Amino acid sequence: MTGSRHGKNGLYLEGKKLKRTGFYPAFLAGGLLSAAFPVINLAVRPESFLSLEGSPFHILMQANWQLMAMINVLLVLTGACIMYHTEHSGNAILKMSSLPFREGSLFLGKALVMASVCAVVLLIEAASVLFCTIHWFGEEGMLPEVLIGFGFSFLMLLPALLCSLLIASVCKNMWVSLGIGVVCIFLATMLPKDDFVLSLFPFAMPFQEISGEIHKLLQQVPETVWKLSAAAGAESALFIVLEFVFLKVRRWF
Amino acid sequence: MGLASLFCVELQKVRRSKILLIQIAATVILWLPAILNADLNFTMQAEGISPEHNFFIQGFLGMTWLLYPSVMVVVTVLLNQTERSGNGILKMLSLPVSTVRLCLVKFFVLAAFSIVQFLLAAGMYFLCVGIVSGMQGYDFSLSAWFVMKEVFVMWLTSIPMLAVFWLLAVCIRTPVFSVGIGLASVVPSILLINTRAWLIYPMAYPLFAVRSEYGKLAVNLTIRQFQILPWLPVAASITVFCLLLSCICFGRDVRKGKE
Numbered sequence: 001m002t003g004s005r006h007g008k009n010g011l012y013l014e015g016k017k018l019k020r021t022g023f024y025p026a027f028l029a030g031g032l033l034s035a036a037f038p039v040i041n042l043a044v045r046p047e048s049f050l051s052l053e054g055s056p057f058h059i060l061m062q063a064n065w066q067l068m069a070m071i072n073v074l075l076v077l078t079g080a081c082i083m084y085h086t087e088h089s090g091n092a093i094l095k096m097s098s099l100p101f102r103e104g105s106l107f108l109g110k111a112l113v114m115a116s117v118c119a120v121v122l123l124i125e126a127a128s129v130l131f132c133t134i135h136w137f138g139e140e141g142m143l144p145e146v147l148i149g150f151g152f153s154f155l156m157l158l159p160a161l162l163c164s165l166l167i168a169s170v171c172k173n174m175w176v177s178l179g180i181g182v183v184c185i186f187l188a189t190m191l192p193k194d195d196f197v198l199s200l201f202p203f204a205m206p207f208q209e210i211s212g213e214i215h216k217l218l219q220q221v222p223e224t225v226w227k228l229s230a231a232a233g234a235e236s237a238l239f240i241v242l243e244f245v246f247l248k249v250r251r252w253f
Numbered sequence: 254m255g256l257a258s259l260f261c262v263e264l265q266k267v268r269r270s271k272i273l274l275i276q277i278a279a280t281v282i283l284w285l286p287a288i289l290n291a292d293l294n295f296t297m298q299a300e301g302i303s304p305e306h307n308f309f310i311q312g313f314l315g316m317t318w319l320l321y322p323s324v325m326v327v328v329t330v331l332l333n334q335t336e337r338s339g340n341g342i343l344k345m346l347s348l349p350v351s352t353v354r355l356c357l358v359k360f361f362v363l364a365a366f367s368i369v370q371f372l373l374a375a376g377m378y379f380l381c382v383g384i385v386s387g388m389q390g391y392d393f394s395l396s397a398w399f400v401m402k403e404v405f406v407m408w409l410t411s412i413p414m415l416a417v418f419w420l421l422a423v424c425i426r427t428p429v430f431s432v433g434i435g436l437a438s439v440v441p442s443i444l445l446i447n448t449r450a451w452l453i454y455p456m457a458y459p460l461f462a463v464r465s466e467y468g469k470l471a472v473n474l475t476i477r478q479f480q481i482l483p484w485l486p487v488a489a490s491i492t493v494f495c496l497l498l499s500c501i502c503f504g505r506d507v508r509k510g511k512e
Contacts, residue, residue, distance in 0.1 A: 022427040033437060037444075067440055074436045082429040089338060175331040178432065179275035182323040183282060189319060190286045 014083075014109035021082055024117065027075055031121035034071035035128035038064045042136050049136075056137035057145050060129050061209045068125055069207045072157060073188075076118065076206075077164045077181040083110050084168035084177070107169060107243045114161055119154060126150040152210050152225065155232050159202035162239035170246060196224070200231050202239075254350055259358040263332075264365075266341075270331050272366065279320055280373040284381045287312045291385040294393075301473035305393045308385065309378065309400065310467045316374055317407060317459040318443060321367075325415060326435035328366045329422035332359050333431075346504050356503035360419050360496060367415055368408060375404050403466060410462040413455035413488045416495035423499040426506055452483060455491055 018024065038060050042049060052059045087093040087106075097103050126146050133142040164181050171177040181203075188204035199208065210225055254262075287308065294304035294311075302310070336342040345355060378400065386393045418435050425431040442457035446464060451457040461479060468476025 022429045026429045026433045030433065030437060067443070070440050071437060074440070075433070078429060078433045078436060081432070085428060173270075173331075174334055174428065175327050176271060176275070178330055179272065179324070179327040182320075182327055182436075183275060183279045186279065186320045186323070187282045190282065190315065 011109045011112050014106070014113050017086060018083065018113070021086060023079060023082055027079065027117045027121055028124075030071055030075040031124035034068040034121075035125045037067050037071075038129055038132050042132050046136055055142075055145070056133040056139050057129065057142050057149065060132055061149065064129075065209045066207060069153075069209075070185075070189075072118070072121065072125075072153075073160055073185055073203060073206050075121065076114065076157065076161050077178065077185065079114055079117070080110075080161070080164035080168040081174050081178045081181070083114070083165065085174045088172050088174075103247045104244050107165065107247075108240070111162055111165055111240075114165065115158065118157055118161065122150045122154050122157075149210055152208075152229070153206070155229055156205040156208050159232050159235035159239065160206050162236050162243075163202040166239050166243050166246070169243060196227070199228075200235070202235055205232060205235075254354075256354060256358060256361075259350065259354060260361055263358050263362045266335055267331060267362070270335065272328060272331055273369070275327065276324060276366070276370050276373055279324055280370075280377045283316055283320055283374065284312060284377045287315075288381055288385055288388075291389055291393075295389075295391075297471070299473060300471040302467070302471035304391060305382075305395050306470045308382070308393050309395055309403075310463065310470065312378060312381075313374070313403070313407065313463050314460070314467065317411075317463050319439060321370060321411065321459065322414060322418075322439040322442075322456060323436055324370060325363065325367055325411075325418055326432060326439075328363055329418050329435065330428065330432060332362060333422050334428075342504060342507050346507060352503050353500045356423065356500045357496070360416070360499070363415055363419055364412065367411060371404050371408050375400060406466075407459050407462055410458040410488070413458060413492045413495070416492040416499075417455050420495040420499045420502075424502040452487055453491075455488070458484075458488065 041063060042060075049059055049063060084093075087096065093106075096106060126149075129150075130142060130146050133139045133146070163184075164177070167180050168174075168177040171180070184201075184203045188201055188207065191198045191201060191204050193199065193207075198204070205228065208228055210222070291308065294307045297304070297307050300307075336345065346352065379397075382393045382395075417438075421431045421435050425434070438456050442451075442454060442460055445451045445454050445457045446461045451461050461477075464476055465479035468474050468478060
């Protein structure tokens, strides 16, 4: 493999490795499950939501996002553990590292595959929320608002995604990485929501949401949204750097 | 081999698994916010619950809702993967030990880890009571008998859930599904405890039990109460069904030469 083809091949290879692990059906099922929350909530007790004031998108996110985000984070964590479990079992990762193949591209390839699968999951959820706004609230023009909201959610999911991949790549045993991840997610649910510094914890970020009136959002984006987005970008970069440092340092032992 | 010696063998296998570290870390994270937010316990007049009871209930609500079920899923992964790596399961199955016993003993190990988790939580609770009482100048202590009784009830109600997790881990060969379904099944329990459907949803039992205790202690709240009668037969049949099925499935794919 020549250097220029690393990136593309890495992505293709990582995608293909997951073919028989059930990774894709699991994400699809998870997406459908979390997309079911708002629909079921509205179908069972419409009166408690339809009477509320404000934008339908905001009402839906207020009522359902914490649980939907929980499903998303758990999916990301499980996915990351499985991705590296296939590498660690049978010492496949040692064989990978003896190939003329940069180890960092393994991580980046996995991250890209996972990010694209997460984008699909978020799109399913967005479609479900959009369906609810049209079917129950009778609002037709919510699409831009929903897209911006879920775009932000995607950005917020990235640090957790990269962090759990980093943990999974460091720990050889799946239960260790899974256990650390579960504890981190639990910690995220215990952190107070109003403290800005604490909300920067990578596993707490996916629980953030923006869902205001779209014209207001476009005119003046709230300051916290900027800050959170910048933090998500910085944390993502940090985890990638940490993974590369880990790959370098590991050789010394 | 008798069940007892098999049990010891299984414990030996997970000796170096570091799972205890994860369980301890989880317990510390569970109680640390409770110490930091201890003053909130005095603002519960509307619910009509005393501060010491509130401190106890809130901590265990947090545990039974997410932490405890998900740690147990992790333990099932541990029990399964130690066996699968290096084809240990193949060697176990070639020994003159009945597979049913092997499967049951592994389930008992899972139950033992759940006891450890509850004991850690209870121990940490008593420690926190001491710290918080000193910090706030108010006696948060409850009778040890009451605490241990409640903890035992919580553990007892969680057995059907453990059986379901064990069934998932044994019968579903692809780890992504057994782990994914296990973790994802925990999330809806917070919705289901408000409906009648909790009765057939084992993942909601411990949470329902704690919440019903909350309703009993908080005089101003009306929360659906835990009733033994429709619950016990349902829970027992779920447990027996899951254990039977997992005993039948245990090692089947290996025996058929799929791995």
